Amino acid sequence: MNENQRVQQVLSGNTSAFAYFVETYQDMAFTIAHRICGNVHDAEDVVQESFVKVYRNLHTFRSESKFSSWLYRIVYNTAITHSKSKLWLSSDQERSLMNVQEFSDLDTETQILDSERTETVSNVLNCMPKGEALLLTLYYLEDNPVKEIARITGLNESNVKVKLFRARQSFKELYTKYERVTTF
Structure with a gap:
């Protein structure tokens, strides 16, 4: 049915x-x-x-x-x-980067496991601006195409693409900083 x-x-x-x-x-x-x-x-x-x-x-x-x-x-x-949040405004990046310090308690060898990688991704997403994290979640975790994300968020498709690009950059930057913090 x-x-x-x-x-x-x-x-x-x-x-x-x-x-x-x-x-x-x-x-x-x-x-x-x-x-x-x-x-x-x-x-x-x-x-x-x-x-x-x-x-x-x-x-x-x-x-x-x-x-x-x-x-x-x-x-x-x-x-x-x-x-009543300003979803697409950047959050305080310094605060987000300070939150990365919380990750240092994780054991580097354990991160290799898939469950730890999933947790790492989730932690990084939680440090990102809410709108960026939402777009990455809809696109990568839920496998929604850009067109569907545009319908869900009310943004036009080109705006979704631009915001996804920026979200990927932000994710990469935070993930890299997370990796540096946890390897020391």
């Missing part, structure tokens, strides 16, 4: 069919909300509020785009509203 059929089930009164959408998309919805809000509690609130909005506005979903893009757009907008 495809997602459009599931939407029709919910709209025709089978409210339990909505559980599919929650189970399928709650993890990435939380990731998006957490990247924007910066803390677990607010992210959980945003995700819950977003799913309520999705349920109430399911009749407005047009099958022209992917359901996930529509849902993530709602999560994104709800998180922006909730956090």
Whole structure:
């Protein structure tokens, strides 16, 4: 059964069919909300509020785009509203670089393991400006194409490409500094 059929089930009164959408998309919805809000509690609130909005506005979903893009757009907008943050403004880079010092407790040999590498990437993403971390997450971890990211964030495609380029540079710089801190 495809997602459009599931939407029709919910709209025709089978409210339990909505559980599919929650189970399928709650993890990435939380990731998006957490990247924007910066803390677990607010992210959980945003995700819950977003799913309520999705349920109430399911009749407005047009099958022209992917359901996930529509849902993530709602999560994104709800998180922006909730956090009232300036998502695309650079955060205090000095503060981010100071946070890199926290990584020095990790054992260099252990970093080679995939689980440690995943943790390292997550830590570096947490030190980055929220908007950049979100774009990298959507593109690399969720495998969304630029076009879908543009739909989710409301940016145009060329703007997404530019911001992704800058985010990659920022990630590389922070990751390199992290590597230097942990090797000493």
